[in-house]
Amino acid sequence: MNIEEIKKTGEKYLFQNYGRQNIAFTHGKGCYLYDTEGKEYLDLVAGIAVNALGYAHPDWVKAVTGQVERLVHTSNLYHVKEQAELAERIASISPEGLNRTLFVNSGAEANEGAMKLAVRYTGRKKIISAWNGFHGRTAASLGATGQTKYQNSFEPLISNAFEYYKYGDAESVKSIIDKDTAALLVEPIQGEGGVVTAPKEFFRAVRDICTDNGTMMVVDEVQTGMGRTGKWFGINNFDVIPDMMTLAKALGGGVPIGALVSTDEISKVMTPGSHGTTFGGNPLVCTSGSAVIDIMKRDNIVDKVADIGSRWIKELKSIDSPKISQVRGYGLIIGIEMESPETAVAVQKHCFDNNVLVNVCHGNVVRLIPPLIVGEEEKDRFFSLFTEFIG
Ligand SMILES: Cc1ncc(COP(=O)(O)O)c(C=O)c1O
Structure with a gap:
Protein backbone atom coordinates (compact mmCIF):
# COMPACT_ATOMS: atom_id res chain seq x y z
CA MET A 1 0.00 0.00 0.00
CA ASN A 2 1.22 3.53 -0.68
CA ILE A 3 0.64 6.34 1.84
CA GLU A 4 -2.67 7.42 0.28
CA GLU A 5 -4.03 3.85 0.42
CA ILE A 6 -2.85 3.41 4.02
CA LYS A 7 -4.55 6.67 5.01
CA LYS A 8 -7.77 5.84 3.18
CA THR A 9 -8.07 2.39 4.76
CA GLY A 10 -7.13 3.72 8.20
CA GLU A 11 -9.68 6.55 7.91
CA LYS A 12 -12.37 3.97 7.20
CA TYR A 13 -11.50 1.32 9.80
CA LEU A 14 -9.46 2.90 12.62
CA PHE A 15 -10.57 5.12 15.51
CA GLN A 16 -9.49 8.62 14.61
CA ASN A 17 -7.94 9.39 18.01
CA TYR A 18 -4.45 10.31 16.78
CA GLY A 19 -3.25 13.36 14.85
CA ARG A 20 -0.75 11.60 12.62
CA GLN A 21 1.90 13.02 10.33
CA ASN A 22 1.54 12.32 6.62
CA ILE A 23 3.99 9.43 6.44
CA ALA A 24 4.25 5.68 7.09
CA PHE A 25 7.37 3.59 7.47
CA THR A 26 8.20 0.16 6.14
CA HIS A 27 11.48 -0.59 7.91
CA GLY A 28 14.39 0.85 9.85
CA LYS A 29 18.10 0.37 10.42
CA GLY A 30 20.16 1.98 13.18
CA CYS A 31 18.97 5.58 13.60
CA TYR A 32 17.24 5.63 10.20
CA LEU A 33 13.69 4.91 9.06
CA TYR A 34 12.49 4.28 5.49
CA ASP A 35 9.06 5.36 4.27
CA THR A 36 6.68 3.78 1.77
CA GLU A 37 8.36 5.78 -1.03
CA GLY A 38 11.78 4.43 -0.02
CA LYS A 39 12.92 7.81 1.40
CA GLU A 40 15.39 7.70 4.31
CA TYR A 41 14.76 9.71 7.52
CA LEU A 42 17.08 10.36 10.44
CA ASP A 43 14.91 9.57 13.46
CA LEU A 44 15.37 11.73 16.57
CA VAL A 45 12.07 10.58 18.12
CA ALA A 46 12.73 6.82 18.50
CA GLY A 47 9.06 5.83 18.69
CA ILE A 48 8.63 8.31 21.61
CA ALA A 49 11.72 7.29 23.58
CA VAL A 50 11.24 3.58 22.93
CA ASN A 51 13.80 2.40 20.37
CA ALA A 52 16.90 2.79 22.54
CA LEU A 53 18.98 0.53 20.30
CA GLY A 54 17.57 2.05 17.12
CA TYR A 55 16.04 -0.22 14.50
CA ALA A 56 16.92 -3.84 13.70
CA HIS A 57 19.92 -4.01 16.03
CA PRO A 58 21.45 -7.34 14.89
CA ASP A 59 22.05 -8.79 18.39
CA TRP A 60 18.58 -7.79 19.59
CA VAL A 61 16.97 -9.22 16.43
CA LYS A 62 18.86 -12.50 16.94
CA ALA A 63 17.70 -12.82 20.56
CA VAL A 64 14.08 -11.93 19.76
CA THR A 65 13.70 -14.08 16.64
CA GLY A 66 15.23 -17.04 18.50
CA GLN A 67 12.61 -16.55 21.22
CA VAL A 68 9.76 -16.28 18.70
CA GLU A 69 10.80 -19.62 17.26
CA ARG A 70 10.95 -21.25 20.72
CA ASP A 299 28.54 -1.44 24.62
CA ASN A 300 28.70 1.00 27.53
CA ILE A 301 25.77 2.89 26.05
CA VAL A 302 24.74 4.76 29.22
CA ASP A 303 28.13 6.52 29.53
CA LYS A 304 28.06 7.32 25.83
CA VAL A 305 24.61 8.93 26.25
CA ALA A 306 25.97 11.08 29.10
CA ASP A 307 28.87 12.22 26.93
CA ILE A 308 27.10 12.98 23.66
CA GLY A 309 24.00 14.33 25.43
CA SER A 310 25.92 16.83 27.55
CA ARG A 311 27.76 18.14 24.48
CA TRP A 312 24.51 18.34 22.50
CA ILE A 313 22.83 20.35 25.31
CA LYS A 314 25.89 22.60 25.75
CA GLU A 315 26.01 23.42 22.04
CA LEU A 316 22.28 24.15 21.95
CA LYS A 317 22.59 26.40 25.00
CA SER A 318 25.38 28.34 23.30
CA ILE A 319 23.07 29.44 20.46
CA ASP A 320 21.98 32.98 21.15
CA SER A 321 18.68 33.63 19.42
CA PRO A 322 15.39 35.31 20.31
CA LYS A 323 13.66 32.32 18.74
CA ILE A 324 14.88 30.06 21.59
CA SER A 325 13.46 30.65 25.08
CA GLN A 326 15.27 27.86 26.93
CA VAL A 327 17.14 24.56 26.44
CA ARG A 328 16.51 21.83 29.05
CA GLY A 329 17.34 18.20 29.65
CA TYR A 330 19.81 15.51 30.66
CA GLY A 331 21.55 13.05 28.36
CA LEU A 332 19.40 12.38 25.32
CA ILE A 333 16.09 13.83 26.49
CA ILE A 334 16.38 17.41 25.33
CA GLY A 335 13.72 20.10 25.12
CA ILE A 336 14.26 23.26 23.10
CA GLU A 337 11.58 25.69 24.15
CA MET A 338 10.88 27.97 21.22
CA GLU A 339 9.42 31.49 21.36
CA SER A 340 6.00 30.21 20.19
CA PRO A 341 4.14 27.04 19.16
CA GLU A 342 4.30 28.25 15.54
CA THR A 343 8.10 28.43 15.67
CA ALA A 344 8.31 24.94 17.20
CA VAL A 345 6.10 23.53 14.44
CA ALA A 346 8.19 25.39 11.84
CA VAL A 347 11.36 23.73 13.23
CA GLN A 348 9.68 20.33 12.99
CA LYS A 349 8.63 21.09 9.39
CA HIS A 350 12.06 22.32 8.36
CA CYS A 351 13.59 19.12 9.76
CA PHE A 352 10.91 16.93 8.16
CA ASP A 353 11.40 18.61 4.77
CA ASN A 354 15.07 17.68 5.11
CA ASN A 355 14.35 14.08 6.14
CA VAL A 356 14.92 14.45 9.89
CA LEU A 357 12.21 13.54 12.41
CA VAL A 358 11.82 15.59 15.61
CA ASN A 359 8.79 15.96 17.82
CA VAL A 360 6.94 18.99 19.19
CA CYS A 361 5.46 18.51 22.65
CA HIS A 362 3.56 20.72 25.04
CA GLY A 363 2.95 23.40 22.42
CA ASN A 364 6.24 25.18 21.95
CA VAL A 365 8.92 22.60 22.83
CA VAL A 366 10.97 20.78 20.21
CA ARG A 367 11.79 17.47 21.90
CA LEU A 368 14.82 15.38 20.95
CA ILE A 369 14.62 11.79 22.21
CA PRO A 370 16.74 9.91 19.66
CA PRO A 371 17.85 6.29 19.76
CA LEU A 372 20.57 6.03 22.42
CA ILE A 373 23.04 4.87 19.76
CA VAL A 374 23.19 8.23 17.93
CA GLY A 375 26.66 9.48 17.07
CA GLU A 376 28.41 12.65 15.92
CA GLU A 377 27.10 12.36 12.37
CA GLU A 378 23.47 12.44 13.50
CA LYS A 379 24.13 15.26 15.98
CA ASP A 380 25.89 17.36 13.31
CA ARG A 381 23.08 16.80 10.83
CA PHE A 382 20.47 18.09 13.29
CA PHE A 383 22.67 21.02 14.26
CA SER A 384 23.22 22.23 10.74
CA LEU A 385 19.47 22.08 10.03
CA PHE A 386 18.58 23.77 13.31
CA THR A 387 21.11 26.58 12.96
CA GLU A 388 20.04 27.07 9.33
CA PHE A 389 16.46 27.53 10.61
CA ILE A 390 17.50 29.87 13.42
CA GLY A 391 19.39 31.99 10.82
C1 LIG B 1 6.40 9.54 32.23
C2 LIG B 1 5.39 8.68 31.54
N1 LIG B 1 4.62 7.84 32.27
C3 LIG B 1 3.71 7.05 31.70
C4 LIG B 1 3.50 7.07 30.34
C5 LIG B 1 2.46 6.18 29.73
O1 LIG B 1 3.08 5.11 29.10
P1 LIG B 1 2.25 4.22 28.06
O2 LIG B 1 1.95 5.10 26.89
O3 LIG B 1 3.18 3.08 27.73
O4 LIG B 1 1.03 3.76 28.77
C6 LIG B 1 4.28 7.92 29.53
C7 LIG B 1 4.07 7.99 28.08
O5 LIG B 1 4.47 8.88 27.39
C8 LIG B 1 5.25 8.74 30.15
O6 LIG B 1 6.01 9.58 29.43
Whole structure:
Protein backbone atom coordinates (compact mmCIF):
# COMPACT_ATOMS: atom_id res chain seq x y z
CA MET A 1 0.00 0.00 0.00
CA ASN A 2 1.22 3.53 -0.68
CA ILE A 3 0.64 6.34 1.84
CA GLU A 4 -2.67 7.42 0.28
CA GLU A 5 -4.03 3.85 0.42
CA ILE A 6 -2.85 3.41 4.02
CA LYS A 7 -4.55 6.67 5.01
CA LYS A 8 -7.77 5.84 3.18
CA THR A 9 -8.07 2.39 4.76
CA GLY A 10 -7.13 3.72 8.20
CA GLU A 11 -9.68 6.55 7.91
CA LYS A 12 -12.37 3.97 7.20
CA TYR A 13 -11.50 1.32 9.80
CA LEU A 14 -9.46 2.90 12.62
CA PHE A 15 -10.57 5.12 15.51
CA GLN A 16 -9.49 8.62 14.61
CA ASN A 17 -7.94 9.39 18.01
CA TYR A 18 -4.45 10.31 16.78
CA GLY A 19 -3.25 13.36 14.85
CA ARG A 20 -0.75 11.60 12.62
CA GLN A 21 1.90 13.02 10.33
CA ASN A 22 1.54 12.32 6.62
CA ILE A 23 3.99 9.43 6.44
CA ALA A 24 4.25 5.68 7.09
CA PHE A 25 7.37 3.59 7.47
CA THR A 26 8.20 0.16 6.14
CA HIS A 27 11.48 -0.59 7.91
CA GLY A 28 14.39 0.85 9.85
CA LYS A 29 18.10 0.37 10.42
CA GLY A 30 20.16 1.98 13.18
CA CYS A 31 18.97 5.58 13.60
CA TYR A 32 17.24 5.63 10.20
CA LEU A 33 13.69 4.91 9.06
CA TYR A 34 12.49 4.28 5.49
CA ASP A 35 9.06 5.36 4.27
CA THR A 36 6.68 3.78 1.77
CA GLU A 37 8.36 5.78 -1.03
CA GLY A 38 11.78 4.43 -0.02
CA LYS A 39 12.92 7.81 1.40
CA GLU A 40 15.39 7.70 4.31
CA TYR A 41 14.76 9.71 7.52
CA LEU A 42 17.08 10.36 10.44
CA ASP A 43 14.91 9.57 13.46
CA LEU A 44 15.37 11.73 16.57
CA VAL A 45 12.07 10.58 18.12
CA ALA A 46 12.73 6.82 18.50
CA GLY A 47 9.06 5.83 18.69
CA ILE A 48 8.63 8.31 21.61
CA ALA A 49 11.72 7.29 23.58
CA VAL A 50 11.24 3.58 22.93
CA ASN A 51 13.80 2.40 20.37
CA ALA A 52 16.90 2.79 22.54
CA LEU A 53 18.98 0.53 20.30
CA GLY A 54 17.57 2.05 17.12
CA TYR A 55 16.04 -0.22 14.50
CA ALA A 56 16.92 -3.84 13.70
CA HIS A 57 19.92 -4.01 16.03
CA PRO A 58 21.45 -7.34 14.89
CA ASP A 59 22.05 -8.79 18.39
CA TRP A 60 18.58 -7.79 19.59
CA VAL A 61 16.97 -9.22 16.43
CA LYS A 62 18.86 -12.50 16.94
CA ALA A 63 17.70 -12.82 20.56
CA VAL A 64 14.08 -11.93 19.76
CA THR A 65 13.70 -14.08 16.64
CA GLY A 66 15.23 -17.04 18.50
CA GLN A 67 12.61 -16.55 21.22
CA VAL A 68 9.76 -16.28 18.70
CA GLU A 69 10.80 -19.62 17.26
CA ARG A 70 10.95 -21.25 20.72
CA LEU A 71 8.09 -19.78 22.76
CA VAL A 72 6.12 -16.52 22.80
CA HIS A 73 3.50 -16.86 25.51
CA THR A 74 2.44 -19.26 28.23
CA SER A 75 0.73 -16.98 30.86
CA ASN A 76 1.42 -16.46 34.52
CA LEU A 77 -0.23 -19.74 35.45
CA TYR A 78 3.29 -21.16 35.10
CA HIS A 79 6.85 -20.16 35.94
CA VAL A 80 8.52 -18.13 33.20
CA LYS A 81 12.32 -18.43 32.95
CA GLU A 82 12.69 -15.29 30.82
CA GLN A 83 10.81 -13.23 33.44
CA ALA A 84 13.13 -14.33 36.20
CA GLU A 85 16.16 -13.56 34.01
CA LEU A 86 14.97 -10.04 33.15
CA ALA A 87 13.97 -9.29 36.77
CA GLU A 88 17.49 -10.26 37.87
CA ARG A 89 18.98 -7.91 35.27
CA ILE A 90 16.68 -5.04 36.34
CA ALA A 91 17.77 -5.57 39.97
CA SER A 92 21.42 -5.36 38.82
CA ILE A 93 20.94 -1.80 37.49
CA SER A 94 18.27 -0.42 39.87
CA PRO A 95 18.82 1.80 42.92
CA GLU A 96 19.76 -0.15 46.04
CA GLY A 97 17.00 -2.29 47.50
CA LEU A 98 14.74 -2.11 44.44
CA ASN A 99 15.18 -5.73 43.53
CA ARG A 100 11.67 -7.09 42.87
CA THR A 101 9.78 -6.66 39.61
CA LEU A 102 6.18 -7.15 38.50
CA PHE A 103 5.82 -7.18 34.71
CA VAL A 104 2.94 -5.51 32.88
CA ASN A 105 2.36 -4.25 29.33
CA SER A 106 2.72 -0.47 29.28
CA GLY A 107 3.74 2.58 31.26
CA ALA A 108 0.19 3.42 32.31
CA GLU A 109 -0.31 -0.10 33.58
CA ALA A 110 2.95 0.01 35.54
CA ASN A 111 1.70 3.18 37.26
CA GLU A 112 -1.68 1.58 37.98
CA GLY A 113 0.21 -1.25 39.67
CA ALA A 114 2.33 1.18 41.69
CA MET A 115 -0.76 3.00 42.98
CA LYS A 116 -2.51 -0.26 43.88
CA LEU A 117 0.62 -1.48 45.66
CA ALA A 118 0.96 1.78 47.61
CA VAL A 119 -2.69 1.77 48.68
CA ARG A 120 -2.51 -1.86 49.77
CA TYR A 121 0.82 -1.48 51.55
CA THR A 122 -0.07 1.68 53.45
CA GLY A 123 -3.82 1.13 53.87
CA ARG A 124 -4.28 4.81 52.90
CA LYS A 125 -6.55 6.57 50.43
CA LYS A 126 -4.81 9.55 48.87
CA ILE A 127 -2.41 9.82 45.90
CA ILE A 128 -0.50 13.00 45.08
CA SER A 129 1.23 13.88 41.82
CA ALA A 130 2.51 16.94 39.99
CA TRP A 131 0.65 19.49 37.94
CA ASN A 132 1.79 19.25 34.31
CA GLY A 133 2.88 15.62 34.83
CA PHE A 134 2.05 12.64 32.65
CA HIS A 135 1.51 9.10 33.91
CA GLY A 136 -0.67 7.50 31.21
CA ARG A 137 -4.26 7.27 30.00
CA THR A 138 -5.85 4.44 31.98
CA ALA A 139 -8.24 5.53 34.74
CA ALA A 140 -5.94 5.83 37.76
CA SER A 141 -2.93 6.89 35.68
CA LEU A 142 -5.09 9.56 34.08
CA GLY A 143 -6.12 10.65 37.56
CA ALA A 144 -2.44 11.02 38.44
CA THR A 145 -1.82 12.98 35.22
CA GLY A 146 -2.20 16.56 36.44
CA GLN A 147 -3.22 18.07 33.09
CA THR A 148 -6.89 18.83 32.58
CA LYS A 149 -6.55 18.60 28.77
CA TYR A 150 -6.14 14.82 29.11
CA GLN A 151 -8.82 14.45 31.80
CA ASN A 152 -11.56 16.55 30.15
CA SER A 153 -14.77 14.57 29.53
CA PHE A 154 -13.43 11.52 31.38
CA GLU A 155 -14.04 12.98 34.87
CA PRO A 156 -16.52 10.25 35.93
CA LEU A 157 -13.68 7.73 35.70
CA ILE A 158 -11.27 9.75 37.80
CA SER A 159 -11.33 9.00 41.49
CA ASN A 160 -11.29 11.77 44.07
CA ALA A 161 -8.16 10.14 45.55
CA PHE A 162 -5.94 12.57 43.62
CA GLU A 163 -4.42 15.90 44.61
CA TYR A 164 -1.70 17.83 42.81
CA TYR A 165 1.45 19.68 43.83
CA LYS A 166 3.60 22.14 41.90
CA TYR A 167 6.53 20.32 40.24
CA GLY A 168 9.87 21.41 41.67
CA ASP A 169 8.28 23.02 44.74
CA ALA A 170 8.81 21.09 47.99
CA GLU A 171 6.61 23.54 49.93
CA SER A 172 3.73 22.72 47.63
CA VAL A 173 4.26 19.00 48.33
CA LYS A 174 4.24 19.71 52.08
CA SER A 175 1.00 21.64 51.78
CA ILE A 176 -0.99 18.66 50.43
CA ILE A 177 0.73 15.55 51.82
CA ASP A 178 -0.71 14.08 55.02
CA LYS A 179 -0.89 10.84 57.01
CA ASP A 180 -3.53 9.54 54.60
CA THR A 181 -1.27 9.88 51.53
CA ALA A 182 -0.40 6.46 50.17
CA ALA A 183 1.84 7.56 47.31
CA LEU A 184 3.57 10.53 45.76
CA LEU A 185 4.23 10.16 42.04
CA VAL A 186 7.02 12.12 40.39
CA GLU A 187 8.85 12.15 37.05
CA PRO A 188 12.61 12.84 37.14
CA ILE A 189 11.91 15.06 34.11
CA GLN A 190 8.40 15.90 32.92
CA GLY A 191 8.74 14.50 29.42
CA GLU A 192 5.26 14.98 27.94
CA GLY A 193 4.96 18.17 29.98
CA GLY A 194 7.65 19.78 27.78
CA VAL A 195 10.95 18.33 29.11
CA VAL A 196 10.63 20.26 32.37
CA THR A 197 13.41 19.71 34.92
CA ALA A 198 13.52 20.29 38.68
CA PRO A 199 16.53 20.86 40.94
CA LYS A 200 18.29 18.04 42.82
CA GLU A 201 17.24 19.60 46.14
CA PHE A 202 13.59 19.14 45.19
CA PHE A 203 13.96 15.36 44.79
CA ARG A 204 15.93 15.12 48.03
CA ALA A 205 13.30 17.12 49.89
CA VAL A 206 10.53 14.96 48.39
CA ARG A 207 12.35 11.84 49.62
CA ASP A 208 12.51 13.25 53.16
CA ILE A 209 8.90 14.46 53.13
CA CYS A 210 7.69 11.02 51.96
CA THR A 211 9.74 9.26 54.63
CA ASP A 212 8.44 11.61 57.35
CA ASN A 213 4.83 10.97 56.30
CA GLY A 214 5.10 7.22 55.65
CA THR A 215 4.21 7.88 51.98
CA MET A 216 5.56 5.74 49.13
CA MET A 217 7.79 7.74 46.78
CA VAL A 218 7.01 6.42 43.29
CA VAL A 219 9.34 7.56 40.54
CA ASP A 220 7.89 7.30 37.04
CA GLU A 221 10.87 6.30 34.87
CA VAL A 222 8.74 5.34 31.88
CA GLN A 223 10.33 8.03 29.69
CA THR A 224 13.57 8.74 31.60
CA GLY A 225 14.59 5.17 32.39
CA MET A 226 16.98 2.77 30.66
CA GLY A 227 19.86 5.17 30.12
CA ARG A 228 17.92 8.03 28.51
CA THR A 229 19.34 10.70 30.88
CA GLY A 230 22.93 9.41 30.83
CA LYS A 231 22.36 7.29 33.96
CA TRP A 232 20.42 4.05 34.06
CA PHE A 233 17.50 5.90 35.66
CA GLY A 234 16.63 9.58 35.81
CA ILE A 235 16.45 9.52 39.60
CA ASN A 236 20.14 8.45 39.73
CA ASN A 237 20.97 12.06 38.78
CA PHE A 238 19.73 13.16 42.20
CA ASP A 239 21.16 10.41 44.46
CA VAL A 240 17.72 9.55 45.78
CA ILE A 241 16.34 6.06 46.36
CA PRO A 242 12.58 5.81 45.84
CA ASP A 243 10.25 3.13 47.21
CA MET A 244 9.03 2.18 43.75
CA MET A 245 9.99 2.80 40.16
CA THR A 246 7.89 2.28 37.02
CA LEU A 247 9.39 1.39 33.64
CA ALA A 248 8.16 0.78 30.09
CA LYS A 249 9.09 2.36 26.71
CA ALA A 250 12.81 1.58 26.15
CA LEU A 251 12.83 -1.48 28.43
CA GLY A 252 11.67 -3.76 25.60
CA GLY A 253 13.51 -2.06 22.74
CA GLY A 254 10.20 -1.81 20.82
CA VAL A 255 7.96 -4.59 22.13
CA PRO A 256 5.22 -3.60 24.63
CA ILE A 257 6.40 -4.17 28.19
CA GLY A 258 6.04 -2.32 31.47
CA ALA A 259 7.46 -3.02 34.91
CA LEU A 260 6.87 -2.04 38.51
CA VAL A 261 10.03 -2.30 40.58
CA SER A 262 10.05 -2.21 44.39
CA THR A 263 11.60 -3.69 47.50
CA ASP A 264 11.32 -7.13 49.12
CA GLU A 265 9.25 -5.72 51.94
CA ILE A 266 6.79 -3.60 49.99
CA SER A 267 6.25 -6.14 47.21
CA LYS A 268 5.21 -8.79 49.77
CA VAL A 269 1.68 -7.39 50.08
CA MET A 270 0.89 -8.38 46.49
CA THR A 271 -0.09 -11.91 47.38
CA PRO A 272 -1.37 -14.45 44.79
CA GLY A 273 -4.56 -13.17 43.18
CA SER A 274 -4.09 -9.55 44.29
CA HIS A 275 -2.92 -8.23 40.91
CA GLY A 276 -1.97 -9.59 37.52
CA THR A 277 -2.20 -9.55 33.75
CA THR A 278 -2.46 -12.26 31.08
CA PHE A 279 0.36 -11.06 28.83
CA GLY A 280 2.55 -9.41 31.49
CA GLY A 281 6.15 -10.57 31.22
CA ASN A 282 5.75 -13.20 28.53
CA PRO A 283 8.88 -14.93 27.22
CA LEU A 284 9.05 -12.77 24.09
CA VAL A 285 8.99 -9.35 25.75
CA CYS A 286 11.28 -10.45 28.58
CA THR A 287 13.89 -11.82 26.19
CA SER A 288 13.68 -8.47 24.35
CA GLY A 289 14.26 -6.63 27.63
CA SER A 290 17.20 -8.81 28.63
CA ALA A 291 18.77 -8.28 25.21
CA VAL A 292 18.38 -4.49 25.60
CA ILE A 293 20.11 -4.50 29.00
CA ASP A 294 22.88 -6.90 27.90
CA ILE A 295 23.68 -4.87 24.78
CA MET A 296 23.58 -1.57 26.68
CA LYS A 297 25.96 -2.93 29.33
CA ARG A 298 28.31 -4.54 26.81
CA ASP A 299 28.54 -1.44 24.62
CA ASN A 300 28.70 1.00 27.53
CA ILE A 301 25.77 2.89 26.05
CA VAL A 302 24.74 4.76 29.22
CA ASP A 303 28.13 6.52 29.53
CA LYS A 304 28.06 7.32 25.83
CA VAL A 305 24.61 8.93 26.25
CA ALA A 306 25.97 11.08 29.10
CA ASP A 307 28.87 12.22 26.93
CA ILE A 308 27.10 12.98 23.66
CA GLY A 309 24.00 14.33 25.43
CA SER A 310 25.92 16.83 27.55
CA ARG A 311 27.76 18.14 24.48
CA TRP A 312 24.51 18.34 22.50
CA ILE A 313 22.83 20.35 25.31
CA LYS A 314 25.89 22.60 25.75
CA GLU A 315 26.01 23.42 22.04
CA LEU A 316 22.28 24.15 21.95
CA LYS A 317 22.59 26.40 25.00
CA SER A 318 25.38 28.34 23.30
CA ILE A 319 23.07 29.44 20.46
CA ASP A 320 21.98 32.98 21.15
CA SER A 321 18.68 33.63 19.42
CA PRO A 322 15.39 35.31 20.31
CA LYS A 323 13.66 32.32 18.74
CA ILE A 324 14.88 30.06 21.59
CA SER A 325 13.46 30.65 25.08
CA GLN A 326 15.27 27.86 26.93
CA VAL A 327 17.14 24.56 26.44
CA ARG A 328 16.51 21.83 29.05
CA GLY A 329 17.34 18.20 29.65
CA TYR A 330 19.81 15.51 30.66
CA GLY A 331 21.55 13.05 28.36
CA LEU A 332 19.40 12.38 25.32
CA ILE A 333 16.09 13.83 26.49
CA ILE A 334 16.38 17.41 25.33
CA GLY A 335 13.72 20.10 25.12
CA ILE A 336 14.26 23.26 23.10
CA GLU A 337 11.58 25.69 24.15
CA MET A 338 10.88 27.97 21.22
CA GLU A 339 9.42 31.49 21.36
CA SER A 340 6.00 30.21 20.19
CA PRO A 341 4.14 27.04 19.16
CA GLU A 342 4.30 28.25 15.54
CA THR A 343 8.10 28.43 15.67
CA ALA A 344 8.31 24.94 17.20
CA VAL A 345 6.10 23.53 14.44
CA ALA A 346 8.19 25.39 11.84
CA VAL A 347 11.36 23.73 13.23
CA GLN A 348 9.68 20.33 12.99
CA LYS A 349 8.63 21.09 9.39
CA HIS A 350 12.06 22.32 8.36
CA CYS A 351 13.59 19.12 9.76
CA PHE A 352 10.91 16.93 8.16
CA ASP A 353 11.40 18.61 4.77
CA ASN A 354 15.07 17.68 5.11
CA ASN A 355 14.35 14.08 6.14
CA VAL A 356 14.92 14.45 9.89
CA LEU A 357 12.21 13.54 12.41
CA VAL A 358 11.82 15.59 15.61
CA ASN A 359 8.79 15.96 17.82
CA VAL A 360 6.94 18.99 19.19
CA CYS A 361 5.46 18.51 22.65
CA HIS A 362 3.56 20.72 25.04
CA GLY A 363 2.95 23.40 22.42
CA ASN A 364 6.24 25.18 21.95
CA VAL A 365 8.92 22.60 22.83
CA VAL A 366 10.97 20.78 20.21
CA ARG A 367 11.79 17.47 21.90
CA LEU A 368 14.82 15.38 20.95
CA ILE A 369 14.62 11.79 22.21
CA PRO A 370 16.74 9.91 19.66
CA PRO A 371 17.85 6.29 19.76
CA LEU A 372 20.57 6.03 22.42
CA ILE A 373 23.04 4.87 19.76
CA VAL A 374 23.19 8.23 17.93
CA GLY A 375 26.66 9.48 17.07
CA GLU A 376 28.41 12.65 15.92
CA GLU A 377 27.10 12.36 12.37
CA GLU A 378 23.47 12.44 13.50
CA LYS A 379 24.13 15.26 15.98
CA ASP A 380 25.89 17.36 13.31
CA ARG A 381 23.08 16.80 10.83
CA PHE A 382 20.47 18.09 13.29
CA PHE A 383 22.67 21.02 14.26
CA SER A 384 23.22 22.23 10.74
CA LEU A 385 19.47 22.08 10.03
CA PHE A 386 18.58 23.77 13.31
CA THR A 387 21.11 26.58 12.96
CA GLU A 388 20.04 27.07 9.33
CA PHE A 389 16.46 27.53 10.61
CA ILE A 390 17.50 29.87 13.42
CA GLY A 391 19.39 31.99 10.82
C1 LIG B 1 6.40 9.54 32.23
C2 LIG B 1 5.39 8.68 31.54
N1 LIG B 1 4.62 7.84 32.27
C3 LIG B 1 3.71 7.05 31.70
C4 LIG B 1 3.50 7.07 30.34
C5 LIG B 1 2.46 6.18 29.73
O1 LIG B 1 3.08 5.11 29.10
P1 LIG B 1 2.25 4.22 28.06
O2 LIG B 1 1.95 5.10 26.89
O3 LIG B 1 3.18 3.08 27.73
O4 LIG B 1 1.03 3.76 28.77
C6 LIG B 1 4.28 7.92 29.53
C7 LIG B 1 4.07 7.99 28.08
O5 LIG B 1 4.47 8.88 27.39
C8 LIG B 1 5.25 8.74 30.15
O6 LIG B 1 6.01 9.58 29.43
